[in-house]
Amino acid sequence: MTAADTATRSAPGWARLLPGGSYAGRSRMLLLRSATASRRTWPAIVSGFAEPVFYLLAMGSGLGSLVGELPGPDGRPISYAAYIAPGLLAASAMNGAVFDATFNVFFKLKYNRLYDAMLATPLGPVDIALGEIGWALLRGGLYATGFLSVMAVAGLITSPWALLALPAALLVAFAFAAVGMAATSFMRSWQDFDLVTLAVLPMFLFATTFYPLGVYPRPLQILVECLPLFHAVELMRGLTTGAVQIGLLGHLAYFLVMAAVGVVVAARRLEALLLR
Amino acid sequence: MVQARDLRKRFGAFEAVRGIDVDVAQGEVFGFLGPNGAGKSSTMRMIACVSPRTSGSLQVLGMDPDRDGPRIRARLGVVPQLDNLDTELSVRENLEIYGRYFGLPRRHVRAKAAELLEFARLTERAEDRVEPLSGGMKRRLTIARSLVNDPDLLLLDEPTTGLDPQARHLLWERLYQLKREGVTQIITTHYMDEAEQLCDRLVVMDGGVIVAEGSPAELIERWSTREVLELRFAPADRPGAADLERHAERVEMLPDRALLYTADGERSQAALHSAGLRPLSALVRRSTLEDVFLRLTGRTLVD
Numbered sequence: 001m002t003a004a005d006t007a008t009r010s011a012p013g014w015a016r017l018l019p020g021g022s023y024a025g026r027s028r029m030l031l032l033r034s035a036t037a038s039r040r041t042w043p044a045i046v047s048g049f050a051e052p053v054f055y056l057l058a059m060g061s062g063l064g065s066l067v068g069e070l071p072g073p074d075g076r077p078i079s080y081a082a083y084i085a086p087g088l089l090a091a092s093a094m095n096g097a098v099f100d101a102t103f104n105v106f107f108k109l110k111y112n113r114l115y116d117a118m119l120a121t122p123l124g125p126v127d128i129a130l131g132e133i134g135w136a137l138l139r140g141g142l143y144a145t146g147f148l149s150v151m152a153v154a155g156l157i158t159s160p161w162a163l164l165a166l167p168a169a170l171l172v173a174f175a176f177a178a179v180g181m182a183a184t185s186f187m188r189s190w191q192d193f194d195l196v197t198l199a200v201l202p203m204f205l206f207a208t209t210f211y212p213l214g215v216y217p218r219p220l221q222i223l224v225e226c227l228p229l230f231h232a233v234e235l236m237r238g239l240t241t242g243a244v245q246i247g248l249l250g251h252l253a254y255f256l257v258m259a260a261v262g263v264v265v266a267a268r269r270l271e272a273l274l275l276r
Numbered sequence: 277m278v279q280a281r282d283l284r285k286r287f288g289a290f291e292a293v294r295g296i297d298v299d300v301a302q303g304e305v306f307g308f309l310g311p312n313g314a315g316k317s318s319t320m321r322m323i324a325c326v327s328p329r330t331s332g333s334l335q336v337l338g339m340d341p342d343r344d345g346p347r348i349r350a351r352l353g354v355v356p357q358l359d360n361l362d363t364e365l366s367v368r369e370n371l372e373i374y375g376r377y378f379g380l381p382r383r384h385v386r387a388k389a390a391e392l393l394e395f396a397r398l399t400e401r402a403e404d405r406v407e408p409l410s411g412g413m414k415r416r417l418t419i420a421r422s423l424v425n426d427p428d429l430l431l432l433d434e435p436t437t438g439l440d441p442q443a444r445h446l447l448w449e450r451l452y453q454l455k456r457e458g459v460t461q462i463i464t465t466h467y468m469d470e471a472e473q474l475c476d477r478l479v480v481m482d483g484g485v486i487v488a489e490g491s492p493a494e495l496i497e498r499w500s501t502r503e504v505l506e507l508r509f510a511p512a513d514r515p516g517a518a519d520l521e522r523h524a525e526r527v528e529m530l531p532d533r534a535l536l537y538t539a540d541g542e543r544s545q546a547a548l549h550s551a552g553l554r555p556l557s558a559l560v561r562r563s564t565l566e567d568v569f570l571r572l573t574g575r576t577l578v579d
Binding site: 024026121 | 287324325326327328343344346347349350352354356358360361362363364365373374376377378379425
C-alpha cells in the first residue's frame with residue numbers, strides 16, 4: 001500500500017462540502033500524536049485534574065461549613081459543596097479545553113511550525129482543527145470523568161442523571177476548545193493571551209459557579225446569562241442534582257452552535273495563515 | 277514531474293514570482309539558484325501544494341495542485357527551509373507519526389523508521405528528544421522524515437543553510453545516494469557550490485524571474501570565461517576598470533577586489549605585471565556559478 005492509495009480514501013461524504021483538499025479524514029492521527037507526546041507531559045495533565053478538586057475542598061468543605069445549605073435548581077435545599085461541585089465540573093471542562101486550545105496550539109502554530117509540517121502531508125486544515133480540538137476535548141473529558149468520580153465518592157451526586165454530565169462536559173469542552181482555537185488563530189504574541197485569562201477568570205468567578213444568579217440585579221443577570229460558562233453550569237447543576245427539565249436542551253443548543261462556529265472559524269483561519 | 281507555464285505568485289502588492297516556465301524531468305536533480313528574495317521559496321511552496329498560485333498553469337506529477345493537493349502531497353517529500361520537527365516527540369516518533377499522517381499502516385512505518393534512522397545515521401539517538409540534536413542531525417532527520425512515504429519527488433528548500441562544512445558534505449552524500457536510487461529532486465539554494473555539486477540542471481532566479489537555465493557547466497561556458505583572475509589592491513593604487521579591461525574579456529569591480537574574466541589567468545597576470553600593476557594578492561581560479569550570477573544580475577549571490 002502506498003501513501004497515494006490512502007491519501008483521500010478515508011474522508012467521509014460530508015467532507016465534499018468543504019473546499020477541496022482541506023480534509024483528508026485523518027484527524028485521529030493528530031490524536032495519536034498528542035497521546036504520544038503526552039506520555040512525557042503527564043504532570044501538566046494531572047495538575048489540571050487536581051485544580052477543581054482543590055477548589056471543591058477549599059470552598060465546598062471549608063467555606064461550605066459557614067454557608068450551610070442552599071436551595072438547589074428545583075428548590076430543594078442542597079449542601080454548598082453539592083451546589084458548587086457541578087459549577088466546578090463545568091469550569092474544569094472549560095479550563096482544560098481552553099488552555100489546551102490556546103497556549104499549546106499557539107506554541108505549535110508559531111514556534112514549532114508543527115502545522116506547516118503536517119500540511120506538507122495529505123492532511124488539511126480541517127484535519128488539524130478537528131484533531132487539536134478533539135485532543136482538547138479528550139483532555140476535558142478526562143478531567144470531567146475524574147471530577148465526577150470525586151463527586152460520587154464525596155456523596156455530592158444526588159441523581160442518576162449525573163451520568164449524562166459526562167457527555168455534556170465533553171460537548172462543553174469541545175465548544176470551548178473550538179472557540180479557543182479560533183481565537184488563538186488571531187493572536188500575534190504571548191501578550192494577547194492576557195485576554196484569554198481576562199475572559200476565562202471572571203467567567204469562572206461570576207458565572208454562577210459559586211452562588212445563584214439571583215444575587216445580581218436584573219441587568220447584570222442578563223449579561224451573565226449570555227456567558228457560555230453560565231450555560232455549562234446550569235446544564236451540569238441540573239443533571240447532577242436531578243433537576244432535569246426541558247430548558248436544559250436550550251443550553252445544549254448553545255454549545256452546539258458555539259462548537260460549530262468555532263470549528264469553521266478555526267479551520268478557515270488556519271488555512272488563511274498557513275496556506276498562503 | 278513538474279511543468280509550470282507563466283507561473284505567478286502575488287502577496288498583496290508584491291509579486292514574488294513573476295511568470296516563470298519550468299520543466300523538471302523524472303530522475304533529475306533540478307535547482308533553483310538565486311539570492312534571498314528571488315522567489316525560490318514561493319515557487320517551492322506552490323509546487324509543494326501549500327500555496328495557491330496567483331495565475332499561470334502548474335502541473336505536479338501530472339496533476340493540478342489546486343484540485344489534487346492532497347493526492348500530490350501524498351507522493352511528495354518536503355524538506356522546508358527551517359526545520360519543523362516535532363519537539364514533543366522522540367527522533368523515532370518523529371518518523372513514525374509523520375508516516376501515519378500519510379495514512380501508512382503502523383507496521384509499515386515502524387519498519388520504515390528503522391530503515392531511515394540508519395540512512396540518517398541517527399539509530400543511536402532514536403529514543404532521544406529532538407531538541408538536543410545538533411543542527412546537522414536535525415537536518416538529516418528532516419530529510420529522513422521527508423522520505424517516510426517513499427516520495428516520487430523530493431523538494432529541498434535550502435537544505436544545507438546554516439550547517440558546518442562537514443555536516444554539509446554528509447548531507448550532500450545522502451542526497452547523491454537518493455539520486456542514484458532514482459528519486460527526482462528539486463533543490464533551492466543560494467550556495468553556488470551546492471548547486472554545482474548536486475544539480476543536473478538549474479535555473480538562476482532573480483527578482484521573481486528566471487534569468488538563465490542549463491546545466492552548471494553549460495551556464496558557466498555560456499556566461500563566463502574559463503578562468504577568473506581575482507586581484508586585491510591597496511586602496512591607494514587601485515586602478516580604474518579601464519586599466520584592467522585591456523588584459524581581460526570582462527572586468528567586475530567589487531568593493532574588496534577586482535575580477536578579471538579571461539581564458540588564461542596566468543597569462544593575464546603576467547600581462548598586468550608587465551604593465552606595471554602591482555596587486556596585493558592575485559589568485560587564478562576556474563569560473564563558478566557565482567560568476568554566472570554576477571554577470572547576469574550585476575550582484576553577488578551570498579551577502
